[in-house]
Amino acid sequence: xxxxxxQLISDILRRIHEAxxxxxxxxxxxxxxxxxxxxVGEAGEWPLFGDVYIEHVVEEGAFxxxxxxxxxxxxxxxxxxxxxxxxxxxxxHRPDEPGDPTVFHGRVTxxxxxxxxxxxxxxxxxxxxGSYSGFMVDSPEGNLRGQVRTDADGHYGxxxxxxxxxxxxxxxxTGKLTAAAGxxxxxxxxxxxxxxxxxxxPLVTQxxxxxxxxxxxxxxxxVKPELIVHPRxxxxxxxxLEFEYDFALARE
Ligand code: MBD
Ligand code: FE
Numbered sequence: 116x117x118x119x120x121x122q123l124i125s126d127i128l129r130r131i132h133e134a135x136x137x138x139x140x141x142x143x144x145x146x147x148x149x150x151x152x153x154x155v156g157e158a159g160e161w162p163l164f165g166d167v168y169i170e171h172v173v174e175e176g177a178f179x180x181x182x183x184x185x186x187x188x189x190x191x192x193x194x195x196x197x198x199x200x201x202x203x204x205x206x207x208h209r210p211d212e213p214g215d216p217t218v219f220h221g222r223v224t225x226x227x228x229x230x231x232x233x234x235x236x237x238x239x240x241x242x243x244x245g246s247y248s249g250f251m252v253d254s255p256e257g258n259l260r261g262q263v264r265t266d267a268d269g270h271y272g273x274x275x276x277x278x279x280x281x282x283x284x285x286x287x288x289t290g291k292l293t294a295a296a297g298x299x300x301x302x303x304x305x306x307x308x309x310x311x312x313x314x315x316x317p318l319v320t321q322x323x324x325x326x327x328x329x330x331x332x333x334x335x336x337x338v339k340p341e342l343i344v345h346p347r348x349x350x351x352x353x354x355x356l357e358f359e360y361d362f363a364l365a366r367e
Contacts, residue, residue: 154288162191164289171336174319182226183363186320187337190307192247197237197260204263205274206238209255214243214276217346217356219322222269223310226363230269234312234364237262238273240305245281277346277356278304280329293334302335303327308362315364322360 134140155161170188178186198207223234239260241247248258259278265271281302283290293300304327311317323330323338325345330338346356 151288151292158287158289160284160287160289163283163287166191167283167289167335174337181316181365183316183365184310184318184320184361185339185341186318187339187342188321188335189309189319190321190335190337192241192250193239193307193309194249194260197239197262198257200261200263203274204261204272206240206259206261207257208242208259208276212242212258212276214278215346215356216274216354217277217358218272218274218349218352219306219344219346219358219360220270220272221359221361223265223271223312223362223364224269225315226365228363230265231312231315231364232265232267232269234265234269234271234310234315234362235262236264236271236273236362237309237311238275239307240275241278241281243276243279245279247281275306277324278306280304280327283334298334299329299332300334301329302333303329303338305337310362310364312364314367316367318362318364320362 135145155164166188170190174186174188200206223231223236225231239247242254242259244253246254248254248256248260259275261273263271263273281304283293283300283302285291285294285300290300304324305321306324307321309317309319321337321342323343325343330343344358344360346358349355349357
């Protein structure tokens, strides 16, 4: 293990040193960078910074060649132990939850299309204002988080609202660095899922809403074309949107 640590830290430091030399980094810039590191820690933003700017490369390296459905990054807003929902599998929400009511459904199968009964889908998302419960004070505890199970045919369904796009906090160190670099701080509207079943690799993924802004400019670089969904007016329920998505899991 210490060989691994030595290999990684030596390589990372060498690349930082090269960037300093190639860009003629000044003492002032070095001191400003140190202060920025301190502020990221004080603001509790290391998980945010890591998941926005680094995680996508780790995810692609770990899972880019796996069989089955595409995954993407976990991000900083997952909370374990969300309630397991019963029919009609509606994510917990405020009585007057803003946003377009939506149902999505599909199947969980193995990578050859055989249905998996009793698979678990752990679902979490921002509300229509881009707020995640448990992290932002304007969203009540447990809002828009829940787990659903597939039935005997591997079918699942989830009732929710379309999330809004999310912006990283503009007044924190990650947002200030993002603005200083002239980058967009936005993520396109997305729904997070971890799809799991005994004997299969858990699939950590996100579904991106096709009508959202920022699909081609995600600050977290986590959009993949296979993960874009197309909500359409439901044929059975007026005023409700609907989309389908099937998940294929890789065997352990
Ligand atoms: C998010 O909502 C998110 O999903 C990621 C990966 C990073 C920041 C905010
Ligand atoms: Fe997110």
